[in-house]
Amino acid sequence: MQKLGSKALVKRMNRAAVLNAVRERGQIGRAEIADLTHISRASVTYIVAELLEEGWLIEQEKGQTTPSGGRPPILLQFNPDSVYAVVVMLGSERTAVSLGNADAAALYTHSVPARPEAGAAETVEIVSALIERALKESRVDRERVRGVVIGVPGLVDSLNSVVHYSARLPGLRNVDLGAQVQARVKLPVAVENETRLIGWGEQKFGHGQGRSPLVCVNITLGIGSCVILEDRMLFGSSYSAGQFGHMTVDADGSLCECGNRGCWETLASNAALLERARRAGAPWSENPSVEGILEASARGDARARALLRETATHIGVGIANIINIVNPEVIVLHGKVFGAGEELLRGVRHVVADRALKLPALNAQIVISDLGERAGLAGGVSLVVRRTLEAPLVRRENDLYL
Ligand SMILES: [Zn+2]
Incomplete structure (x- = not known):
């Protein structure tokens, strides 16, 4: 201390x-x-x-x-402009940087194609360059940039800003990314799991405001999720709490990248949806994308609509389990697939009403995020504001959690 x-x-x-x-x-x-x-x-x-x-x-x-x-x-x-934060989201497709103020208003955003195979040194290089660029091009007073937060899909030691493992970014294994980037940019840097960052964004600026427990589910090629109780993230004893994507929903299901069979994400993720789309034999299914499926469905394509109904069922089964385990007040859904909107959501709610315990199901509000891509920035800002204003006893320069 x-x-x-x-x-x-x-x-x-x-x-x-x-x-x-x-x-x-x-x-x-x-x-x-x-x-x-x-x-x-x-x-x-x-x-x-x-x-x-x-x-x-x-x-x-x-x-x-x-x-x-x-x-x-x-x-x-x-003064919301007394605190700025830089947030870098390391995705599997794009690496995005944004700079925002304490109201999570974005003053600068930029993204480059991701380099998922990059090792630690190259990642530090890319991330540091993006941060420097954001600082320069946003022209904000550098003294008011109080911190940097990096969102990573994978297992992250949030307190020490170490990336243990990321299936999407296999080059990052036991990397003290926070310390390395901090040495370069000379600002406090924290690293957090991307869905936890999104969860913080929802808790401070989105559907999670004033609600607890809040569960955030982020459907990408896998499924990320987190649980926030009051103002506290549920980390677990080794930072892996709330990994609902890897709960078994089919004992004989297909192999998951975690080594288990029949994990929720083998059925309800975008990867699973795209795999089913490839087998659908439709004109849009040769090289399918979530966007392509949503477009086909909006045009009334029966096969695309059936695929999304099936996806709603798989998502709903997992949500029903989460409701039984956590008894959340709100579940916020993130991801491209929710661009399908009300119809998909109705399908999910229908399955939940059918399968979850009645009382917790009635109490759990299931909503699609309206922060969208801004959620990561909002989460990063909320962590930096917390560190700057709410924690007068800073233990170390890069501690965002106290
Ligand atoms: Zn798994």
Whole structure:
């Protein structure tokens, strides 16, 4: 733990308390901050002056005149442009970088074709170059870029920013990606599993706001998933909790890349959908894509529609299991296949109503994300904001979780 004198520590905690009071309330006067935080009015005035000077806060128009006719207080607001975060998503098709502010508004986005076979050194090179480019081209004040988050599909040690294993990016095995990129870009860097990042985005900015437990399911070539309880990610004892893609749904099913047979993702992932599409013998099935299947279905193609109905059933079976195990308040669905919209969702809900335990099924809202591709940025921003504002006791430079 970083050592701080007790005076410096109290100051840091008071600053964090004031900042959080402002963020929680949206708009607030100095006297109200003092009441809320139990910090003396004189100290609040001093801290607010400092935070205004440093650009963390901005002053808003005057509030209402007090009942006794006194001067209306000047309201303070958190400045969303006081925190910027850079988020890099290492996908199997594209590597995307974005830079956003504390409201998760994207100021810059760019992507390049993925290099899934790249080893650690090349990946560090690519990621660092993308970050530098985002910093340069967005023209934001570099001092306000408080952190970088890298999203990786695979098993990630979130606390130490180490990628243990990624089926989609086989060149990354036990790589301390966070430390290596941090040494290059000289900013705090954290690495997180891509679906967990998306989950954080949903929890702070999407359908997961104020709801718990939140389950996020991300259907790509595999299936990623995560569980957030209140404000806490369920990591498990070795960061693999919530890997619903690898629960067995068919004892004699086909071989999964994890070595097991009949995992949920062997039936409900895009890879499974595309494999069924190749066997459909339709004009669009020679070199199928999820987009192509959705287009054919929208045109009314019977085979494409049947494929999606089958996919809805497979997705629904897994969701029913998740509902029985986690009893979530909300399940947020991510992935191209949900571009099929309401019809696919109806199919999923129908299977869930049929198979899951009745009470938890009634209580679980199943929704398609409306953050879409912005979810990764939103998740990265929420982690960086948390580190910057909500955690006055920083253990190490790259700790995003405390
Ligand atoms: Zn598996």
